[in-house]
Amino acid sequence: xxxxxxxxxxxxxxxxxxxxxxxxxxxxxxxxxxxxxxxxxxxxxxxxxxxxxxxxxxxxxxxxxxxxxxxxxxxxxxxxxxxxxxxxxxxxxxxxxxxxxxxxxxxxxxxxxxxxxxxxxxxxxxxxxxxxxxxxxxxxxxxxxxxxxxxxxxxxxxxxxxxxxxxxxxxxxxxxxxxxxxxxxxxxxxxxxxxxxxxxxxxxxxxxxxxxxxxxxxxxxxxxxxxxxxxxxxxxxxxxxxxxxxxxxxxxxxxxxxxxxxxxxxxxxxxxxxxxxxxxxxxxxxxxxxxxxxxxxxxxxxxxxxxxxxxxxxxxxxxxxxxxxxxxxxxxxxxxxxxxxxxxxxxxxxxxxxxxxxxxxxxxxxxxxxxxxxxxxxxxxxxxxxxxxxxxxxxxxxxxxxxxxxxxxxxxxxxxxxxxxxxxxxxxxxxxxxxxxxxxxxxxxxxxxxxxxxxxxxxxxxxxxxxxxxxxxxxx
Amino acid sequence: xxxxxxxxxxxxxxxxxxxxxxxxxxxxxxxxxxxxxxxxxxxxxxxxxxxxxxxxxxxxxxxxxxxxxxxxxxxxxxxxxxxxxxxxxxxxxxxxxxxxxxxxxxxxxxxxxxxxxxxxxxxxxxxxxxxxxxxxxxxxxxxxxxxxxxxxxxxxxxxxxxxxxxxxxxxxxxxxxxxxxxxxxxxxxxxxxxxxxxxxxxxxxxxxxxxxxxxxxxxxxxxxxxxxxxxxxxxxxxxxxxxxxxxxxxxxxxxxxxxxxxxxxxxxxxxxxxxxxxxxxxxxxxxxxxxxxxxxxxxxxxxxxxxxxxxxxxxxxxxxxxxxxxxxxxxxxxxxxxxxxxxxxxxxxxxxxxxxxxxxxxxxxxxxxxxxxxxxxxxxxxxxxxxxxxxxxxxxxxxxxxxxxxxxxxxxxxxxxxxxxxxxxxxxxxxxxxxxxxxxxxxxxxxxxxxxxxxxxxxxxxxxxxxxxxxxxxxx
Numbered sequence: 001x002x003x004x005x006x007x008x009x010x011x012x013x014x015x016x017x018x019x020x021x022x023x024x025x026x027x028x029x030x031x032x033x034x035x036x037x038x039x040x041x042x043x044x045x046x047x048x049x050x051x052x053x054x055x056x057x058x059x060x061x062x063x064x065x066x067x068x069x070x071x072x073x074x075x076x077x078x079x080x081x082x083x084x085x086x087x088x089x090x091x092x093x094x095x096x097x098x099x100x101x102x103x104x105x106x107x108x109x110x111x112x113x114x115x116x117x118x119x120x121x122x123x124x125x126x127x128x129x130x131x132x133x134x135x136x137x138x139x140x141x142x143x144x145x146x147x148x149x150x151x152x153x154x155x156x157x158x159x160x161x162x163x164x165x166x167x168x169x170x171x172x173x174x175x176x177x178x179x180x181x182x183x184x185x186x187x188x189x190x191x192x193x194x195x196x197x198x199x200x201x202x203x204x205x206x207x208x209x210x211x212x213x214x215x216x217x218x219x220x221x222x223x224x225x226x227x228x229x230x231x232x233x234x235x236x237x238x239x240x241x242x243x244x245x246x247x248x249x250x251x252x253x254x255x256x257x258x259x260x261x262x263x264x265x266x267x268x269x270x271x272x273x274x275x276x277x278x279x280x281x282x283x284x285x286x287x288x289x290x291x292x293x294x295x296x297x298x299x300x301x302x303x304x305x306x307x308x309x310x311x312x313x314x315x316x317x318x319x320x321x322x323x324x325x326x327x328x329x330x331x332x333x334x335x336x337x338x339x340x341x342x343x344x345x346x347x348x349x350x351x352x353x354x355x356x357x358x359x360x361x362x363x364x365x366x367x368x369x370x371x372x373x374x375x376x377x378x379x380x381x382x383x384x385x386x387x388x389x390x391x392x393x394x395x396x397x398x399x400x401x402x403x404x405x406x407x408x409x410x411x412x413x414x415x416x417x418x419x420x421x422x423x424x425x426x427x428x429x430x431x432x433x434x435x436x437x438x439x440x441x442x443x444x445x446x447x448x449x450x451x452x453x454x455x456x457x458x459x460x461x462x463x464x465x466x467x468x469x470x471x472x473x474x475x476x
Numbered sequence: 477x478x479x480x481x482x483x484x485x486x487x488x489x490x491x492x493x494x495x496x497x498x499x500x501x502x503x504x505x506x507x508x509x510x511x512x513x514x515x516x517x518x519x520x521x522x523x524x525x526x527x528x529x530x531x532x533x534x535x536x537x538x539x540x541x542x543x544x545x546x547x548x549x550x551x552x553x554x555x556x557x558x559x560x561x562x563x564x565x566x567x568x569x570x571x572x573x574x575x576x577x578x579x580x581x582x583x584x585x586x587x588x589x590x591x592x593x594x595x596x597x598x599x600x601x602x603x604x605x606x607x608x609x610x611x612x613x614x615x616x617x618x619x620x621x622x623x624x625x626x627x628x629x630x631x632x633x634x635x636x637x638x639x640x641x642x643x644x645x646x647x648x649x650x651x652x653x654x655x656x657x658x659x660x661x662x663x664x665x666x667x668x669x670x671x672x673x674x675x676x677x678x679x680x681x682x683x684x685x686x687x688x689x690x691x692x693x694x695x696x697x698x699x700x701x702x703x704x705x706x707x708x709x710x711x712x713x714x715x716x717x718x719x720x721x722x723x724x725x726x727x728x729x730x731x732x733x734x735x736x737x738x739x740x741x742x743x744x745x746x747x748x749x750x751x752x753x754x755x756x757x758x759x760x761x762x763x764x765x766x767x768x769x770x771x772x773x774x775x776x777x778x779x780x781x782x783x784x785x786x787x788x789x790x791x792x793x794x795x796x797x798x799x800x801x802x803x804x805x806x807x808x809x810x811x812x813x814x815x816x817x818x819x820x821x822x823x824x825x826x827x828x829x830x831x832x833x834x835x836x837x838x839x840x841x842x843x844x845x846x847x848x849x850x851x852x853x854x855x856x857x858x859x860x861x862x863x864x865x866x867x868x869x870x871x872x873x874x875x876x877x878x879x880x881x882x883x884x885x886x887x888x889x890x891x892x893x894x895x896x897x898x899x900x901x902x903x904x905x906x907x908x909x910x911x912x913x914x915x916x917x918x919x920x921x922x923x924x925x926x927x928x929x930x931x932x933x934x935x936x937x938x939x940x941x942x943x944x945x946x947x948x949x950x951x952x
Contacts, residue, residue, distance in 0.1 A: 002655075006517070022653070023653050023655075023656075025651065026651045026652050026653045026656060027651075027652060027656060027783075027786060027788075027791075027811070027812075028652070028653045028655055028656035028788035028789075028813060028814045029789070029813065030788050030789020030790070030813045031788045031789070032814060033789070033814075033815060034815070042705060062875055080757070080788055081757075083754075083757075083758050084754075084757040084788065085757060085758065085760035086757075086760060086788045086789065086790065087760045087761065087762040087790055088760060089542040089813055089815055089816060090815075092674045092675075092728075092762070093674070093815060093816065093819050095673075095674055095675055095676045095679070096672055096673035096674055096675060096676060096823075097672060097676065097677070097698070098572075098672045098823045098826070100819070100822055100823070101825065103820050103827060106822070109630075114518075123627075125626060125627060126626075128624050128626060131624070131625040131626065132625070133621075133624070133625055136621060136625065136834075137620060137621045137680070140616045140617075140621050141616075141617060141620070141621075144613060145609075145612060145613045145616050145617075145618070147804070148604050148607070148609070148804065149604075149608075149609055149612065149802035149804035149805070150601060150602075150604060150607065150802065150803055151599075151601060151803045151804070152804065154585075162887065168816075175501065175502045175503075176502050176503060176504070176655065176758065177499050177502045177504045178500070179478075179499075179504060179922060180502060180503060180504035185661075185828035185829065185830075185831075185832075186828065186829050188826070188827070188828055188829045189827060189829075192826070192827045192828065196572055196573060196574045197569055197571075197572035197574045198568045198569070198571055198572055199572060200571045200572060200573065201567075201573070203571070217826055218826050218827070221826075222573070228636060230724065243578075247495070252568075266597070278559075278560075281556070281557075281559075281560040281561060281562075282559050282560060283561065284560065284561035284562060284563045284564060285563065286563045286568070307503075310503060312503075312506050312507045312556055312560065312562045313503035313504075313505070313506025313507070313509070313562065314563055315503075321917040326625035326626065327625070327626055327627045327829070328623070328625035328626055328627070328628065328832060328833045329625070329832055329834070330828070330829065330830065330831060330832035330835070331832070335503070336503075337503060337504060337505065337506045337509060337565055338499075338504045339509060339510070339565055339566075339569060340565060340568070340569065343569050343576070346576055346577050346582070347572075347576070348692050349575045349577065350574070350577060350664070350668070350693055350697075351665065351668045351694070351827075352660070352661035352662065352664055352665040352668065352691065352806070352828070353661065353662050353664045353665075353803070353806065354661075354806065355661075355806060355832070356661075356804060356805055356806035356807070356831070356832065356834075356835035357804045358612075358804070358805070358832075358834050358835040358838055359832035359834040359835060361537065362834055418688050464683070
């Protein structure tokens with residue numbers, strides 16, 4: 001992000017005016033387009049709002065920008081000739097079948113991008129010290145890079161698929177073949193491809209409630225009708241609910257996250273697993289099993305995936321390195337019947353021509369060498385301690401005001417707030433004090449819940465973060 | 477790809493039967509699903525068809541698979557209980573709003589995946605010896621990997637965007653800011669995002685004829701109405717045609733590839749460039765400028781991009797490393813107004829959460845160090861020689877039967893066949909003889925043209941490839 005140079009002899013307001021003019025000339029702000037508000041620009045540039053006002057006044061007097069009450073500051077059309085028009089970008093931005101992200105999620109992301117660092121219980125990812133960065137550095141330095149640099153196999157780099165066949169078999173008792181695996185850009189792309197290529201607008205699907213899936217505009221963009229399966233905190237979803245939903249709405253697909261479910265941390269009970277497979281088999285409904293967390297199991301014994309029990313190719317199984325190693329790999333995988341994999345691989349070629357072989361090769365080396373194994377042991381222990389640190393801090397600083405169930409793995413603590421606490425106001429007060437989390441409504445859940453991720457903040461930030469949260473609660 | 481072990485004491489047919497049984501058990505072929513035809517499986521496994529017939533007979537007698545006249549060989553439903561059903565996968569595969577690739581393109585890809593190597597004039601990419609593989613190996617070994625491994629900035633790795641700002645300015649006189657660049661998975665993803673997020677079903681767009689765009693099911697998937705702008709081989713598209721199309725159909729966007737157009741190799745004439753910008757400005761129509769080839773200019777002087785003349789942020793400019801360095805980077809970029817970039821970056825987060833930082837970091841180091849510069853010099857010379865090698869071979873072996881214009885850059889020679897040659901039959905005969913290319917109809921063009929890429933085959937394969945092509949022509 002650009003900042004003015006405070007050691008320069010050029011006045012701050014002039015530097016800002018010059019920078020805006022440069023950006024206009026570069027087409028970042030075309031004629032007629034909106035400029036950032038004075039408040040926002042002041043925040044980005046790290047200056048007082050009055051400095052920005054002075055910069056805008058300068059540009060206004062030069063005829064470069066113009067302000068109108070109610071519509072903010074815009075770039076003038078001064079450079080356009082009498083028969084020239086800028087495209088009506090606002091109109092284009094409102095086109096398209098792809099819906100924008102939820103406002104709450106965009107708000108949280110924009111808060112996290114600001115310069116002032118927040119204690120981050122919101123991002124569902126590992127803290128930088130838990131990424132295997134040293135291992136990756138070492139690997140890149142010491143292992144000669146051997147692959148070709150051309151377009152890759154549409155299903156992904158073959159040695160990576162082989163390494164994953166081994167990983168799934170050894171650690172999760174999931175038996176798949178190399179040719180029934182598609183490498184994707186994290187779990188997210190697997191879900192996107194399924195929604196785009198196997199379902200049609202109007203199709204009914206069932207998802208857990210609460211669920212990460214509700215925060216995904218992709219389901220709304222695909223025009224799906226989404227029905228809810230309440231998650232029992234101890235046992236997960238009730239397969240009988242699926243049967244009832246199917247009789248009424250004719251379900252086309254079931255999306256579940258049975259291992260340390262996001263956000264609840266629940267593991268689907270063994271009996272319910274079997275019954276779920278049975279119900280799905282009875283009606284011939286495919287199950288999408290999203291399984292990003294099972295290898296985080298604190299005791300090193302992951303819950304059994306549905307896929308390990310699947311005898312008729314009914315489960316589309318999704319995994320990824322994002323939550324167990326690093327999201328920056330952007331490596332996920334989908335194991336599914338060969339015909340499904342071919343169809344999705346073909347569509348993906350049209351969207352982005354597949355993943356770079358560089359991270360795929362890195363991931364293959366990481367998985368098949370001992371790196372992943374020793375990394376997982378360290379990760380499981382660290383997450384266990386961070387989870388307990390968060391739980392203790394909540395008990396100490398918010399006694400009786402939040403309740404939760406301790407998970408056996410995953411990255412999140414799902415917390416019920418005392419009914420006296422207004423969750424919307426709480427988020428505002430928390431952000432003001434320097435701490436952030438995701439409100440439960442983002443997961444499609446009833447109000448009064450919040451998700452605190454213990455994975456993302458540094459271990460020593462957890463207690464201070466909860467203190468700030470407690471202050472926010474008291475301020476209400 | 478799995479192959480039977482010929483040194484084993486287990487009979488070949490038995491090995492194949494065991495492998496198919498394993499794949500069925502792993503869910504690659506769920507109950508009821510189609511197995512590969514005997515011919516295809518024999519080809520894949522490198523055995524006689526009779527061996528596959530014996531393997532299938534074995535599995536049939538065990539009740540594992542069943543064959544019915546007309547519907548091929550399928551996995552039995554034997555493992556399903558009385559109240560169990562496999563999902564009707566065929567029905568799912570026909571759902572989805574995303575259309576499959578053109579049959580001709582799928583055919584070409586499948587021919588290229590076979591074991592028998594073809595001389596490849598079809599793939600529009602560089603040959604492995606032209607990839608900067610050694611530079612990448614050296615870079616990975618010698619440059620310490622410094623980035624975090626978390627989710628990246630939605631617009632892409634900031635040092636890469638900075639490096640690209642410098643590259644575009646120095647080499648192409650294109651002035652953009654870091655915040656108006658989005659890093660994408662090659663050009664392909666930029667095009668996909670534009671089609672998905674800025675256009676709506678029913679919108680009219682204009683594309684060059686012939687054009688790479690016609691081979692993109694993404695435009696059909698997005699429900700766009702596509703209108704043609706004939707490409708004059710010497711001067712490119714005629715801007716007056718755009719005006720006429722706009723008056724009739726109200727164009728929402730114009731897609732062009734003005735620098736060494738794919739497939740024709742044409743450079744849009746300077747006057748037509750200005751007139752194109754003028755027409756687009758008059759009606760406020762955005763232009764998408766796809767510019768993957770300009771830095772391949774044989775004489776080191778790239779044609780001037782439209783974007784370098786764009787004064788009102790009207791041109792959405794797309795570039796990539798795929799054709800000038802290596803497709804395996806999967807690094808492309810879009811330069812556009814800030815508001816457009818934000819919208820597309822937000823949508824992309826929902827689809828795949830962005831690119832891995834590993835290839836982005838590699839690309840940043842590659843561009844900002846001297847690697848790219850010296851690579852480009854080598855590449856331009858090599859392409860120049862390969863192009864002339866192809867042209868000479870065509871003149872020698874097919875005198876009077878193909879005509880073409882020598883391009884000044886790019887990867888392709890666009891060839892008109894003698895009207896006596898049937899292009900569909902020619903492709904069959906060429907493949908039989910071990911050489912492949914892309915028929916012109918894939919580019920939406922009139923029949924009688926073919927695209928020969930001189931970039932992909934090794935230099936010493938070009939002449940033998942043309943010999944085989946000449947044999948195919950003579951066989952007709």
